[in-house]
Amino acid sequence: MRRTQIEAAWLGKAECRNCGIRDLVLFADLQEADFQLIHQPVEELMLDSGATLYRPGDDGAAAFTIRSGLVKLVQYLPDGNRRIVRLLRAGAVAGLEVLAGRSYEHAAEVLQPALVCRLPREVVERLNQETPRLHRQLMNKWSESLRLADEWLTELNTGTSRQRMARLFLHLASLDEDGLCRMLVREDVGAILSLTTETSSRTVAEFKRLGVVREIRPNTFQLEAEALEKIAVDG
């Protein structure tokens, strides 16, 4: 496999105070005084598809807020197999585990060009100690991650390949607000649904034939939501 250069453009020191999506992210409730507690720079990074935020085992110096784009969390098995355990979009936090003193559990790779903020562990820990206003947000992120993990297991790993694929389409569509669904490469679909790339391909093709999804642009689909929901439950 060709080692791609990590494509990260450093955009500068973030101005959290004036963050446009602050209500989505970790610092939603912070007040003016709290920002005085930030003594290390929070950096803003623009990452291209294919870039890696971190790898499993890297000792975690920072968590990352996703401001836009799409990031996958990949977990590897001893036998070389790999599973995608979560997809992160705007508002989510990657690498929460470092705040609990662990090293990273997954590899975090960019699927759609992403704007992220790098939050040094010390900053979050300091704020978490000094101000109760971060607790609620942090707890929300934990609980949301866990909810997604459980949903992932029950929805995307239960039933026939058609059911799982239908649920994946609906799941991805719920991420993008424009009603369209940008599908992942077939290999990643396989790593999410526990299927081979061939079966992923066949199932997508079948959905196209059935007309429950329409390919607007290469690998971007217009969904027939009701039909897909029917497949998701009836098979």
Add this chain to the structure above:
Amino acid sequence: MRRTQIEAAWLGKAECRNCGIRDLVLFADLQEADFQLIHQPVEELMLDSGATLYRPGDDGAAAFTIRSGLVKLVQYLPDGNRRIVRLLRAGAVAGLEVLAGRSYEHAAEVLQPALVCRLPREVVERLNQETPRLHRQLMNKWSESLRLADEWLTELNTGTSRQRMARLFLHLASLDEDGLCRMLVREDVGAILSLTTETSSRTVAEFKRLGVVREIRPNTFQLEAEALEKIAVDG
């Protein structure tokens, strides 16, 4: 299905100060002053196998610390299918999500007679606001739950039925300290590994034939760890 009476014996108001396993649980770091903040009773309950701690959608008035025994978290799909998403043993907390203001996401059912402490939501929230000493523990519980959820997905839902079953045996053995493995009923095994009860049964039977597990007592096994690990990776 016969509706069993919920078999809960109320053992009395817990004395958290003197809790024998306090270092395992949520209140590990609390100091004398913190206990003054507990204004609602923390109750200690003994629950028989089959008892239900809560059901999905119940509005969550409390989280539960597991002091001993084994509890399963079950998630249901719209089509009636069900998956076991986690097993909780001593030290774990069931119903963490209520602390983030959600109602319960799962059904929590007792698999092996369990001693649990019922922690009213207000108590935990109050402590969490007033003392930073709970934060770390709470974060540890969240992060541990999430780690288990991801591990569950990658280890127990990837590979052949033999691999998954081998990993389940090893996983269960790591819960019990005595080196033995108390296997679950086949239907539950199926709901964990995404298999039918028949396949679960056949696979356990095959393991017995191969001698990689030995049935000491009904449904209690002595494991051949190295052999199982071999199966877990090679198939």
Add this chain to the structure above:
DNA sequence: CGAGAGCTTGACTTAGATCAATCCGCGTGG
């Protein structure tokens, strides 16, 4: 003793994996 719940086993079917070939779109370099 009888009933019911859970377990096992067998015969058969099938969904999805595997193996292999081709196709398609795109960037690169002659």
Add this chain to the structure above:
DNA sequence: CCACGCGGATTGATCTAAGTCAAGCTCTCG
């Protein structure tokens, strides 16, 4: 400009692991 190569998608033919359906077994408990 065009041929080439490469990564991903597709499609076909075959194989097999696991599901399905059905029967019988083994406890336990009332």
